[in-house]
Amino acid sequence: MEHYLVAMGVTAGIYAIMALGMNVIWGMAGLINLGLVGFFAVGAYASGLLTLKLGWPIVAGVAAGAVAASLVGVAVALITVRLRGDYLAIVTLGFAETMRIVMSNELWIANGTDGLSGIPGPFRQALGPHGFNLLFLGIVVAATALLFFLFQRLDNSPFGRVLRGIREDEQVVQVAGKNVVMFKVKAFAVGTAALGMAGALYGHFTSYIAPDLFAPLLTLYIKLSLLAGGLGNNIGAVVGAVLVVFFLESTRFIVPFIPEISAVQGAALREILIAVALLLILRTRARGLIPERLAQVRIPPSVPASLSLKP
Amino acid sequence: MQCSVPLEPGRNSALLEIRDVTRSFYGVSALNGVSLTVPGTGITGLIGPNGAGKTTLFNCISGVIPPDGGRIVFAGRDIAGLRPDQVSNAGLVRTFQIARGLPRLSVMDNLMLYGADQPGERVLPALLRTRASLEREEALRARAIAIAGRLNLMRVIGNPASALSGGQKKLLEIGRALMAEPKMILLDEPVAGVNPTLAREIGEHLQALAREGLPILLIEHHMDMVARLCDRVVVMAEGRHLAEGRFEDIANDPRVQEAYMGRRWRNTG
Numbered sequence: 001m002e003h004y005l006v007a008m009g010v011t012a013g014i015y016a017i018m019a020l021g022m023n024v025i026w027g028m029a030g031l032i033n034l035g036l037v038g039f040f041a042v043g044a045y046a047s048g049l050l051t052l053k054l055g056w057p058i059v060a061g062v063a064a065g066a067v068a069a070s071l072v073g074v075a076v077a078l079i080t081v082r083l084r085g086d087y088l089a090i091v092t093l094g095f096a097e098t099m100r101i102v103m104s105n106e107l108w109i110a111n112g113t114d115g116l117s118g119i120p121g122p123f124r125q126a127l128g129p130h131g132f133n134l135l136f137l138g139i140v141v142a143a144t145a146l147l148f149f150l151f152q153r154l155d156n157s158p159f160g161r162v163l164r165g166i167r168e169d170e171q172v173v174q175v176a177g178k179n180v181v182m183f184k185v186k187a188f189a190v191g192t193a194a195l196g197m198a199g200a201l202y203g204h205f206t207s208y209i210a211p212d213l214f215a216p217l218l219t220l221y222i223k224l225s226l227l228a229g230g231l232g233n234n235i236g237a238v239v240g241a242v243l244v245v246f247f248l249e250s251t252r253f254i255v256p257f258i259p260e261i262s263a264v265q266g267a268a269l270r271e272i273l274i275a276v277a278l279l280l281i282l283r284t285r286a287r288g289l290i291p292e293r294l295a296q297v298r299i300p301p302s303v304p305a306s307l308s309l310k311p
Numbered sequence: 312m313q314c315s316v317p318l319e320p321g322r323n324s325a326l327l328e329i330r331d332v333t334r335s336f337y338g339v340s341a342l343n344g345v346s347l348t349v350p351g352t353g354i355t356g357l358i359g360p361n362g363a364g365k366t367t368l369f370n371c372i373s374g375v376i377p378p379d380g381g382r383i384v385f386a387g388r389d390i391a392g393l394r395p396d397q398v399s400n401a402g403l404v405r406t407f408q409i410a411r412g413l414p415r416l417s418v419m420d421n422l423m424l425y426g427a428d429q430p431g432e433r434v435l436p437a438l439l440r441t442r443a444s445l446e447r448e449e450a451l452r453a454r455a456i457a458i459a460g461r462l463n464l465m466r467v468i469g470n471p472a473s474a475l476s477g478g479q480k481k482l483l484e485i486g487r488a489l490m491a492e493p494k495m496i497l498l499d500e501p502v503a504g505v506n507p508t509l510a511r512e513i514g515e516h517l518q519a520l521a522r523e524g525l526p527i528l529l530i531e532h533h534m535d536m537v538a539r540l541c542d543r544v545v546v547m548a549e550g551r552h553l554a555e556g557r558f559e560d561i562a563n564d565p566r567v568q569e570a571y572m573g574r575r576w577r578n579t580g
Contacts, residue, residue, distance in 0.1 A: 161432075
């Protein structure tokens with residue numbers, strides 16, 4: 001049971017990193033990116049291939065996974081720059097599916113549907129399964145904490161102010177003198193870097209990745225994390241991700257206690273339970289468990305009396 | 312912090328010059344080669360019946376909609392076809408007819424967003440909290456407080472823009488434009504939908520700004536406001552410049568009356 005909890009903690013951490021990345025793009029800048037899992041896959045494959053085939057150290061592989069996902073993020077942002085709302089959602093969803101299908105069929109890249117196995121993990125042999133899981137939990141928690149700290153700074157910076165402005169009214173931000181396209185691309189670059197990093201960590205943890213792991217359902221789980229935790233703030237993103245993983249896993253244990261249902265029905269029931277939980281949260285707390293707060297306004301003690309337009 | 316308003320030697324020389332600007336939407340032309348000039352001082356009113364093309368002209372000037380043709384010269388530079396952010400950074404800042412405060416941002420953030428040259432808007436300085444970005448933030452905050460104080464928005468500075476009254480939203484529109492340290496501001500119906508007392512107050516703010524050297528071009532439908540505020544009035548009709556001059560002269564111009572009221576039906580039979 002302890003092993004299981006540790007593995008669940010790692011999953012929660014990886015979900016939290018994805019939720020933090022998604023929050024920059026969706027929560028702050030208001031851009032609906034349904035291609036999350038595609039960037040996650042780019043990070044996982046980039047790091048997996050570089051460490052397996054070229055013998056790169058794992059740290060360098062994870063960094064390269066983040067950079068690769070970020071570059072793809074910039075490309076997708078530039079392609080979709082004129083799209084908003086539903087259209088952006090559809091194109092990014094298409095991007096993620098395209099990634100999955102290309103990786104399934106282009107056998108020369110990463111063995112197609114057989115996937116990549118034997119991706120190295122840090123000190124996997126030396127520590128044994130349980131020790132390795134514990135070490136990885138430490139790594140994932142540290143990575144989540146670092147990203148949380150960095151994204152918190154971004155959120156409270158003038159950069160974050162412009163992104164939140166774009167979310168509210170793009171044209172006003174343009175008239176405010178900001179190059180909106182540039183800011184959207186930057187939001188994608190930063191957010192998708194976190195998604196790629198999560199993917200890379202995932203590969204090194206499980207040692208195996210294959211295209212069917214990167215199905216759209218994962219994107220929806222992260223969206224659900226943000227909605228439940230509170231869209232637009234980093235604490236909400238982390239709390240929501242942990243909650244979603246906890247809920248996904250705990251429903252596993254409820255199902256066997258329900259009499260007269262088969263395993264297939266049980267799996268379906270889990271999905272229903274998750275849907276009901278989301279509905280309950282949205283019904284009672286529409287803006288999530290921890291709603292986004294208005295930035296605190298600080299007024300310096302010496303307030304200039306009046307404004308002169310003259311220099 | 313500088314908020315200079317360069318007053319060129321010839322005080323009546325045009326700061327904004329619009330020449331033969333055209334724009335059509337799906338074959339319907341909104342602007343039929345409009346030409347007009349706005350001096351670098353005082354308040355210029357832009358009036359005309361509904362559908363005359365006033366707001367379209369504002370959109371073309373501010374870059375929100377690119378013009379199909381013509382020249383728009385601001386402070387000696389052709390700005391036709393530039394993006395809205397480039398026009399604003401050139402010193403020409405507009406407001407919107409329906410006040411568009413960013414609802415989930417505080418009044419303070421709404422104001423500070425319009426501040427130019429903030430290095431903290433780039434990712435790396437934002438992450439590192441560089442000194443330049445923090446100092447610029449303090450300067451912008453001081454300016455925002457000064458503007459909010461001047462426009463009676465201090466009481467609501469920490470409120471979300473969505474919680475403001477209609478009149479306060481109009482004031483915030485003006486305040487945001489001032490934050491950008493403009494050389495000229497374009498106001499699209501600054502008192503539309505505002506109660507008469509507040510409308511008078513907004514008018515006084517505008518007159519004070521103009522006195523201090525900030526030229527204003529405004530669209531307005533309240534003729535008493537136009538008469539009281541504007542030093543000069545330009546009349547547009549059917550996408551063209553129709554007439555211009557002092558309000559009294561304009562009001563008595565039969566062409567203007569015809570544009571507003573329509574042609575009197577004369578029985579020719």
